[in-house]
């Protein structure tokens with residue numbers, strides 16, 4: 448019975464085997480979720496109300512579950528009832544649980560740090576790729592402009608060549624015609 452309640456408590460903490468969802472993860476060793484659907488007969492506090500089950504994470508009673516007045520967070524209403532569900536751990540057990548608690552906190556802190564680092568690196572990589580694309584885009588635009596200029600130069604050169612060709616034809620025609628006149632003049636008596 449303890450195992451099932453422990454498992455439901457852990458799944459509620461967001462811990463999934465093989466992955467750590469840091470956004471939704473709550474430290475198991477700090478979790479003080481209220482259990483209302485515990486097994487067995489409901490425990491009734493001095494207020495005659497059903498007492499939910501809590502988990503203590505104090506140094507004196509780490510991981511020890513207890514039933515407490517539902518109004519225990521409101522000192523004006525709380526009847527101060529509590530009843531331990533679990534037996535007290537031996538000193539060695541407490542020492543180990545507290546050590547695990549400290550290590551979980553540290554690992555969570557480190558995991559959060561590395562998650563932030565990974566996001567920063569990801570953003571840097573995106574910025575780098577974007578900068579590369581912008582640079583490549585500018586280079587390609589420059590190249591296109593140069594090619595367009597070359598095409599324009601080529602077109603104007605073509606017209607110049609055509610002009611000179613026509614000019615040459617005209618000059619030749621004039622020369623030929625001129626030669627004909629001279630010949631004609633010389634042929635005349």
Ligand SMILES: [Zn+2]
Nearest residue numbers: 492494516526
């Ligand atoms: Zn009460």
